Amino acid sequence: MTDSATPTGSAPEGAGPEALRQRALAALLTARERTALLTDSVDDHELTAQHSPLMSPLVWDLAHIGNQEELWLLRAVAGREAMRPEIDGLYDAFEHPRATRPSLPLLAPAEARTYAAEVRGRALDVLDGAALDGGGPLVRSGFAFGMIAQHEQQHDETMLITHQLRSGTAVLTAPVPPAATDTAGLPAEVLVPGGPFTMGTSTEPWALDNERPAHVRDVPGFFIDTTPVTCGAYQAFIEDGGYTERHWWEPGGWEMVREHELTAPLFWHRDAGRWLRRRFGVTEEVPANEPVLHVSWYEADAYARWAGRRLPTEAEWEKAARHDPASGRSRRYPWGDEDPSPELANLGQRHLRPAPAGAYPQGQSPCGARQLMGDVWEWTSSGFLPHPGFSPFPYREYSEVFFGPDHKVLRGGSFAVDPVACRGTFRNWDLPVRRQIFSGFRTARDM
Template identity: 50%
Template sequence: MDTKRRETEHLKREIVAQLKEGRERTRLLLENVSDADLAAQHDEIMSPLIWDYGHIGNYEELWLLNEAFGKTLSDRALFDVYDASLHPRSERPSLNTLDRPDADRYLDAVREAAICSLEAADLDSGELLRDGFVYNMVLLHEAQHNETMLQTLQLMPSGYRPEARVELPEGNPPGGGEEMKRIPAGTFIMGTDDTVWALDNERSAHEVYVEEFEIDTVPVTNRAFMEFVEDGGYEKRELWDPDGWEWKVDEHIHGPKHWYQPERHTWWTQRFGFDEPVDPDAPVMHVSFYEAEAYAQWAGKRLPTEAEWEKAASWDPVTETKRLFPWGDEAWNGTQANLDQLAFRPARVGAYPEGASAYGVLGMLGDVWEWTDTDFYAYPGFRAFPYREYSEVFFDDGYVVLRGGSFATRPRAVTNTFRNWDFPIRRQLFVGFRCAR
């Protein structure tokens, strides 16, 4: 067997193993959820979990069978049920979705057919198949829905009580969490030209000049955010964007989502059905862009731009090269960041010194997504691929960029260039922030 053929066979085995592992994780997250909770819509901005589950299988059928090989198992009606662009979340509870047993059988049938098609696939032909791009895209899609499912499970009124399977290290915030790192002025390479793992909105790589700035060494902690709350930050209109102030008043927002105060100066939170005191040394989580922005104003700082965030995370000023992850190009091994869901919570800040960027900034991947002060837009040279609905339809439409992933993000689903986005009022995300100036 020649070298190229051996490499292709190895790649196919890796794809099969990753597809299997991804499906095992999806089912692990849902295995203790009742059928009633699977079918219910637990928040108006989230889909019923059973819709997400069926959609994962239908997306796989669409791309690994239909688009890649012209094969179809299902009729058009099923594709319509699981087409996210056809049905807003408000409509999904009333759709004729598959129940759990039927969804299990459907996902298994699609997977069997997808692996059978992979065996004969030419991974040197066409943009979809070349080097396994479409398989990586489907893996990323399922991983992203795993995190979305966890957001829904956090909102489930009946409570979701997962058992942590990873023990987190203790944090050690430098300078009590107040330290900042200086990032010199200069040009760096933003984005990527990778066409196998990166998604279309991350391309193309382009030079960006960034003025000198400072950025927090670690994300803003619960302790620091408590000071903002107890200093009346939610009542000081001058700190807030006018749209943010209107939202805060209309929605009666007085603290991060899931926080409550049983007595003065004592803050508790609800986490997957558990009530517990807020950990002062963990990153603040479940805050909107507007809350993050108001805190930054109160602290005499601001939120970083997307370019500033990516430079601080990815650029090595010594070698003048870009890193795939803050710590380098080596894959995540569990020691550099709190990713992969199974801790079911953020670690305390400073807990992963091995994950520092070249500038010494900590925690830029994992724990909590981080708001940036940049609207979601197309990079120079952007080309929608393989479908407009992944990125292009969201550009310049009121969405704000988030970076860095969270504890609930699967490792394959985030790098220094990965871009997430949502409306500035959203708080169901596992999202926090750090400041700049």
């Protein structure tokens, strides 16, 4: 995936309507370019196959992307009549679990592509005439267009997970990420001083409802790992009996380990004394200096206990990533307020793997932590709960129905996340058993 010449991160506060229009256009085009890459790289049989019961067929994601764009940009924003009302139920993510979607009368690949393209053409006409400096909350600041670009990129990430789960030869390629060149003197952990900071946002135009509103949190001082936990460090946990010692595990995690006979992260296997992994159709030796990937919350939590540490809370993670003690304000990103670039973070499927631990020194946060944005989603200890003053928008099913202790929060994005769907306030969540996602972690400890 190549970078767009125009930044596609969330529009900064105060951007004018034409700047917002161009940013929305770039975000929509970038997302569609990536969707085409992920769906054109396999044949129709692979598009319609279910590569894992955890995931939808790729063709379902393709038509769902078009259907959501029609629902929000053509019907909700422009007030147009439905193009294909008979398919709404087929592509309702809440009506049909992923495991059952192959049995539905889905649009065939050619029909799904045609439908998505027709919707896109009409949506760009709507964007061209939208008054982004006025109107209702869906149109103001281009929110609905930004929401749809984020939605498509989130499904692109989901489709990339499907590519990782599929068997067969590699069909995706990308250059290797940059090396970590100045890590010899990096400390293992950095201090985040105690005190209040502003969590969340009330001003980011394309922030989603669960990121809002901004509010003050008082967080006691703590230490956090300078970089995500590496594969080499995680191997030490394995070799010290990490998967055989019950006392490191939460009860649900231990049950998962025993039921599925887990011995290592997903996609790892042992061969001739070496740890190997499968990555997008290629088998390779596990790189010791790369952040560990495809671990569940239970595995991250067990490692932290074994290491005599703990997972950071969500508030701790966000303070480490955003709080600038010099100014007393919270930044949009760890490095500042400017949009992500290739020198700052590993985002946008530019690479098909995390960068080595300690890479991207220009992207470090004020506390000195690196790679808080991009590379791997980072599990936190926190359940997914609303910020104080939360209000659902534009529909309850985006966030509100998932609130509670069952889902754990992940922060920071991964190499599979586009900048439009990743910022210092962006919140992801999943069940603690999930391993197919591009998840890693870092640990923390009290002062």
